[in-house]
Structure formats: structure tokens, C-alpha cells
Amino acid sequence: MSGRSRVAPVKMPGLDSHLCFALYAAGNHMTRLFGPFLQKLDVTYPQYLVLVVLWERGPQGVGDLASLLHMDFGTLSPMLKRIEAKGLVTRRRQATDERRVLIELTPKGVSLRKRTEQMLGEFYCFLNMPLDELTELKDRLHHFVRSAGPKEPPMTSGKTLKLVS
Numbered sequence: 001m002s003g004r005s006r007v008a009p010v011k012m013p014g015l016d017s018h019l020c021f022a023l024y025a026a027g028n029h030m031t032r033l034f035g036p037f038l039q040k041l042d043v044t045y046p047q048y049l050v051l052v053v054l055w056e057r058g059p060q061g062v063g064d065l066a067s068l069l070h071m072d073f074g075t076l077s078p079m080l081k082r083i084e085a086k087g088l089v090t091r092r093r094q095a096t097d098e099r100r101v102l103i104e105l106t107p108k109g110v111s112l113r114k115r116t117e118q119m120l121g122e123f124y125c126f127l128n129m130p131l132d133e134l135t136e137l138k139d140r141l142h143h144f145v146r147s148a149g150p151k152e153p154p155m156t157s158g159k160t161l162k163l164v165s
Contacts, residue, residue, distance in 0.1 A: 037123045041116060046071070047083050048116075050103070054089065055113050059104040062091075088112065 015021055031045055038048055046069075053060060053068055060068070066076050080103060083089050088109035094100040124131065 033127070034123065037119050037126075040119060041112060042086065043083075043088075043112075044079075046075075046079055047088075050076075050080070050083060051088065051105075051109060051112065051116070054103065054105050054109065055116075059102050061094075062101045062103060065103060 034045065038045060041048070043051065049069055050065060053065060057068075062073065062076060062080065065071070065080075066073055069076070080089065080091055084091055087106055090104050090106055091101055092104070094102055124134070127134065
């Protein structure tokens with residue numbers, strides 16, 4: 001017998017019994033529900049998430065944003081250019097480290113927060129679910145993201161890679 005552990009095969013569950021499908025369907029449903037509210041703000045969902053991070057934490061490096069939002073640079077960089085074109089953020093290189101690009105809200109980006117807070121109140125009413133159930137669902141999903149899967153990041157050739165934002 002080889003050194004590998006054996007995993008017993010499972011009976012193929014139906015579509016509605018797949019966890020991956022339930023998460024996929026919930027994500028799509030939330031995006032469809034939230035989309036019209038974001039259109040009022042003239043931002044896409046990923047752009048909205050960038051703004052939330054900046055409202056919460058202040059100016060951020062591109063690498064920090066990528067890490068917080070679980071996005072890769074190839075997705076994030078063009079999106080930041082589009083948000084900048086809307087006049088909501090600025091991108092500038094740090095004087096102390098030319099490799100680091102700092103993303104900062106403009107006055108227009110700061111003022112959009114008030115409209116967003118109003119929109120969020122309307123959205124939670126629109127969902128027509130008790131707030132404690134929504135909070136529990138959010139907490140359980142965060143727990144899933146933190147807990148599911150391998151605990152150690154994959155290593156490349158035994159070396160740790162350091163990302164520079």
C-alpha cells in the first residue's frame with residue numbers, strides 16, 4: 001500500500017446539495033440585487049469594495065488593497081484607473097518608495113460616502129430579512145473564508161515570495 005491516505009468516495013449529490021453551487025448562486029443573487037443600488041452611485045461592485053476599504057482605512061497601497069479584497073494586481077490596477085477617471089480616487093507614487101503606489105480618496109470620493117450610507121439603508125430594507133439573520137450569515141461566510149482549505153500558503157521552491165505594492 002502506498003503512503004497516501006484513502007478517502008472514501010461519496011455519492012454524487014444533486015446540484016442543490018452542492019455547497020459550491022449554493023455559494024455561487026448566493027453570490028450571483030446578491031450581485032443582481034445590489035447592482036441597481038450601485039448604479040445610483042455610478043460604481044461597479046468591485047469599485048464599491050475599493051471605496052469601502054478607503055472609507056474605512058484611509059489611503060492604501062495597491063498591494064494592501066489587493067490583499068484586503070482578495071484580488072490580483074491584473075484585475076485591480078485597471079479598475080483603479082477607471083475609478084480615478086471618475087474622479088473618486090487619486091493614484092500616486094510614494095516619495096519614499098517609488099515602487100509603492102498609494103490610492104487615496106478625492107473630495108468627490110469622500111462625499112460619495114454619505115450617499116452610500118443612505119443607499120445601504122434602503123438596500124437592507126429592500127432585502128426584507130431580519131438584520132440579525134443577515135449579520136449571522138455574514139459572520140458564517142467570513143468564518144468559512146478563514147477556515148476552509150489549507151492553512152499554509154503554497155510555497156515556491158522552498159522560498160517565500162515577498163510582494164511589493
